[in-house]
Amino acid sequence: xxxxxxxxxxxxxxxxxxxxxxxxxxxxxxxxxxxxxxxxxxxxxxxxxxxxxxxxxxxxxxxxxxxxxxxxxxxxxxxxxxxxxxxxxxxxxxxxxxxxxxxxxxxxxxxxxxxxxxxxxxxxxxxxxxxxxxxxxxxxxxxxxxxxxxxxxxxxxxxxxxxxxxxxxxxxxxxxxxxxxxxxxxxxxxxxxxxxxxxxxxxxxxxxxxxxxxxxxxxxxxxxxxxxxxxxxxxxxxxxxxxxxxxxxxxxxxxxxxxxxxxxxxxxxxxxxxxxxxxxxxxxxxxxxxxxxxxxxxxxxxxxxxxxxxxxxxxxxxxxxxxxxxxxxxxxxxxxxxxxxxxxxxxxxxxxxxxxxxxxxxxxxxxxxxxxxxxxxxxxxxxxxxxxxxxxxxxxxxxxxxxxxxxxxxxxxxxxxxxxxxxxxxxxxxxxxxxxxxxxxxxxxxxxxxxxxxxxxxxxxxxxxxxxxxxxxxxxxxxxxxxxxxxxxxxxxxxxxxxx
Amino acid sequence: xxxxxxxxxxxxxxxxxxxxxxxxxxxxxxxxxxxxxxxxxxxxxxxxxxxxxxxxxxxxxxxxxxxxxxxxxxxxxxxxxxxxxxxxxxxxxxxxxxxxxxxxxxxxxxxxxxxxxxxxxxxxxxxxxxxxxxxxxxxxxxxxxxxxxxxxxxxxxxxxxxxxxxxxxxxxxxxxxxxxxxxxxxxxxxxxxxxxxxxxxxxxxxxxxxxxxxxxxxxxxxxxxxxxxxxxxxxxxxxxxxxxxxxxxxxxxxxxxxxxxxxxxxxxxxxxxxxxxxxxxxxxxxxxxxxxxxxxxxxxxxxxxxxxxxxxxxxxxxxxxxxxxxxxxxxxxxxxxxxxxxxxxxxxx
Numbered sequence: 001x002x003x004x005x006x007x008x009x010x011x012x013x014x015x016x017x018x019x020x021x022x023x024x025x026x027x028x029x030x031x032x033x034x035x036x037x038x039x040x041x042x043x044x045x046x047x048x049x050x051x052x053x054x055x056x057x058x059x060x061x062x063x064x065x066x067x068x069x070x071x072x073x074x075x076x077x078x079x080x081x082x083x084x085x086x087x088x089x090x091x092x093x094x095x096x097x098x099x100x101x102x103x104x105x106x107x108x109x110x111x112x113x114x115x116x117x118x119x120x121x122x123x124x125x126x127x128x129x130x131x132x133x134x135x136x137x138x139x140x141x142x143x144x145x146x147x148x149x150x151x152x153x154x155x156x157x158x159x160x161x162x163x164x165x166x167x168x169x170x171x172x173x174x175x176x177x178x179x180x181x182x183x184x185x186x187x188x189x190x191x192x193x194x195x196x197x198x199x200x201x202x203x204x205x206x207x208x209x210x211x212x213x214x215x216x217x218x219x220x221x222x223x224x225x226x227x228x229x230x231x232x233x234x235x236x237x238x239x240x241x242x243x244x245x246x247x248x249x250x251x252x253x254x255x256x257x258x259x260x261x262x263x264x265x266x267x268x269x270x271x272x273x274x275x276x277x278x279x280x281x282x283x284x285x286x287x288x289x290x291x292x293x294x295x296x297x298x299x300x301x302x303x304x305x306x307x308x309x310x311x312x313x314x315x316x317x318x319x320x321x322x323x324x325x326x327x328x329x330x331x332x333x334x335x336x337x338x339x340x341x342x343x344x345x346x347x348x349x350x351x352x353x354x355x356x357x358x359x360x361x362x363x364x365x366x367x368x369x370x371x372x373x374x375x376x377x378x379x380x381x382x383x384x385x386x387x388x389x390x391x392x393x394x395x396x397x398x399x400x401x402x403x404x405x406x407x408x409x410x411x412x413x414x415x416x417x418x419x420x421x422x423x424x425x426x427x428x429x430x431x432x433x434x435x436x437x438x439x440x441x442x443x444x445x446x447x448x449x450x451x452x453x454x455x456x457x458x459x460x461x462x463x464x465x466x467x468x469x470x471x472x473x474x475x476x477x478x479x480x481x482x483x484x485x486x487x488x489x490x491x492x493x494x495x496x497x498x499x500x
Numbered sequence: 501x502x503x504x505x506x507x508x509x510x511x512x513x514x515x516x517x518x519x520x521x522x523x524x525x526x527x528x529x530x531x532x533x534x535x536x537x538x539x540x541x542x543x544x545x546x547x548x549x550x551x552x553x554x555x556x557x558x559x560x561x562x563x564x565x566x567x568x569x570x571x572x573x574x575x576x577x578x579x580x581x582x583x584x585x586x587x588x589x590x591x592x593x594x595x596x597x598x599x600x601x602x603x604x605x606x607x608x609x610x611x612x613x614x615x616x617x618x619x620x621x622x623x624x625x626x627x628x629x630x631x632x633x634x635x636x637x638x639x640x641x642x643x644x645x646x647x648x649x650x651x652x653x654x655x656x657x658x659x660x661x662x663x664x665x666x667x668x669x670x671x672x673x674x675x676x677x678x679x680x681x682x683x684x685x686x687x688x689x690x691x692x693x694x695x696x697x698x699x700x701x702x703x704x705x706x707x708x709x710x711x712x713x714x715x716x717x718x719x720x721x722x723x724x725x726x727x728x729x730x731x732x733x734x735x736x737x738x739x740x741x742x743x744x745x746x747x748x749x750x751x752x753x754x755x756x757x758x759x760x761x762x763x764x765x766x767x768x769x770x771x772x773x774x775x776x777x778x779x780x781x782x783x784x785x786x787x788x789x790x791x792x793x794x795x796x797x798x799x800x801x802x803x804x805x806x807x808x809x810x811x812x813x814x815x816x817x818x819x820x821x822x823x824x825x826x827x828x829x830x831x832x833x834x835x836x837x838x839x840x841x842x843x844x845x846x847x848x849x
Binding site for chain 2: 361
């Protein structure tokens with residue numbers, strides 16, 4: 001066997017209390033595709049950032065083709081032949097493809113001399129790997145798939161021997177993904193090594209020679225091609241059973257939220273009914289309209305078609321009226337939930353400003369009492385009500401948002417990715433609060449990319465695909481396989497219809 | 501060597517930042533003074549005397565600080581909401597324009613009514629000027645930096661047309677100036693034999709009220725939330741349009757008060773050179789104050805002192821009085837850099 005091109009030995013990294021990478025080792029040989037699989041927050045991106053020199057590992061070493069890579073230096077990683085294609089492309093829209101590739105790799109001194117040569121090399125690379133792009137087209141005119149090709153070419157142009165792709169299919173259509181896979185296969189057949197980061201099981205299974213599964217910062221399993229199936233992979237990714245709060249068998253009550261054939265930018269003909277005492281889980285691959293649905297129910301997006309009912313009345317428009325109508329919202333992006341430079345107390349009353357003011361003046365004493373009460377009740381770890389929210393950890397920010405949302409005892413709760421990026425403890429806390437709200441009689445829309453979370457909490461689950469929503473199914477009738485198929489658009493009435 | 505962010509900034513560092521900035525500005529301008537051929541050991545004391553060294557100097561500094569407090573507040577309020585109002589100069593003239601229209605003979609009222617009326621009408625005019633820019637921003641997404649800046653010229657040209665044309669005072673020996681404000685509209689002098697007028701206490705009261713409004717009222721919370729994180733503010737139900745329009749009315753109104761105060765307090769009649777750029781200097785004042793309404797008072801006094809002192813120094817040593825601009829600018833730069841640096845800890849690695 002050829003000697004490894006890349007070796008990571010015992011990489012360890014902590015961010016404060018978060019142990020992001022625990023003693024991770026991996027080897028990669030030329031001509032091999034390694035899939036790095038794991039949930040959000042499993043440590044995939046941290047590991048790759050250490051490899052690429054963006055972060056300094058607390059312990060461990062990296063060897064490229066037998067030589068030790070000096071840590072913390074992206075320049076050294078580039079020089080050693082490590083190329084990275086990030087989820088968010090680093091391209092200048094107003095420059096041409098060729099300019100984008102030359103920036104940073106060619107000397108700026110007398111560029112006209114190197115330009116012809118660079119152009120020839122770019123075209124030769126494109127030919128060799130089947131990555132056709134027009135060198136003189138501005139990047140702004142290219143499709144997402146073409147831009148990704150430019151990013152890959154950029155890495156190849158710099159002499160990459162190891163290509164790292166971070167969630168490369170997250171932004172691609174299925175056809176573009178297939179084209180990408182063909183390209184990657186061609187590249188490894190010519191001796192390149194590829195690390196493919198993903199949380200999609202079927203991509204790892206179809207593309208990778210080996211699959212490394214990360215969970216909570218550590219390697220939880222490693223499989224060679226053909227010796228693993230979906231179920232085993234899923235188990236390795238999620239690991240132990242999450243402790244889920246007991247859910248009483250409460251019969252669903254009256255309808256609390258009803259969508260009738262609703263369309264909006266990013267949403268197509270969505271219909272469902274949510275009842276009191278019920279959690280409706282919304283699954284789906286990122287970017288299939290979940291954010292639009294959250295915005296719609298959060299009052300930030302207006303419908304273009306169809307009707308939304310809150311109980312017996314139309315759902316009011318705009319965040320302020322939603323709040324007073326008894327809708328609690330947990331935003332997908334926590335930066336949208338709190339204003340970091342305002343104090344915890346100010347953030348806690350931000351939705352209830354009117355209740356805490358008299359003749360337009362804020363009632364500071366009442367606000368302080370209220371904030372202290374919530375900080376105690378929800379166990380928010382903060383120096384005090386006057387401390388800026390910026391200083392809180394992710395889990396505590398989420399507790400603050402929960403406190404603000406749940407203290408009003410909302411009838412309807414919209415929770416968009418409520419546990420994304422949280423550690424296990426905070427995650428279980430959030431789960432407990434959502435289940436408590438359900439027991440109390442609230443209806444909960446839970447949008448999540450975490451299937452285990454959905455299967456554990458939801459009474460019924462529906463899947464979003466390209467802006468359409470599948471028929472919600474009782475959780476007892478749902479298997480991970482069936483959800484996975486729906487999430488990839490198969491057996492999906494809306495999706496097939498869309499593709500036709 | 502590397503910089504690491506601090507969790508908490510000790511109070512003494514916060515206090516040291518303006519002092520350090522002052523020292524840096526003095527050193528930088530000292531080099532310029534030496535270059536211009538003035539002896540430093542005499543020039544800086546002369547600057548201090550010119551700013552604060554006599555009854556006259558103090559009164560002039562206070563008089564000059566008055567419009568800067570108003571324009572500084574105007575900018576601070578707007579910038580807190582991330583409404584980039586560069587048009588305080590135009591709003592200042594709009595205020596003076598409205599006050600001239602009502603106060604130079606159209607109405608006959610006792611002073612107790614006339615002065616509040618002039619301030620109210622002026623503030624309304626200035627507020628409307630900024631409201632227009634804010635409306636364009638909200639409805640058509642026109643960049644308010646451009647519209648507020650350009651409206652400065654529109655308002656100034658309107659003033660120019662009026663003082664050269666229909667409003668020209670026939671008794672002014674041909675000078676382009678409007679009819680003077682009637683006696684009842686003139687702000688009384690507070691300190692005999694100086695120019696210090698009622699505008700200063702009004703400005704101080706305005707600063708206090710703006711502070712209360714920004715820190716202790718619901719509208720203030722909404723303005724701050726919107727400026728700090730518009731996404732989160734809108735998500736929490738802060739009304740975007742209403743808050744921006746309120747901020748615009750308040751900010752434009754405050755800038756216009758500078759115009760009314762100058763018109764009725766120091767000049768007496770509307771001219772084209774009524775403001776030596778108070779609207780623009782207000783930006784520096786607000787930034788020096790860290791956009792805090794009470795800090796604006798201190799910053800306005802400091803900037804006014806520098807301008808007055810530099811004027812008198814330039815007369816004494818034959819150096820250009822533009823040095824005051826350089827001094828304010830370098831002080832502001834040093835202050836901004838200082839405020840950035842105190843958020844970090846220096847580590848030698």
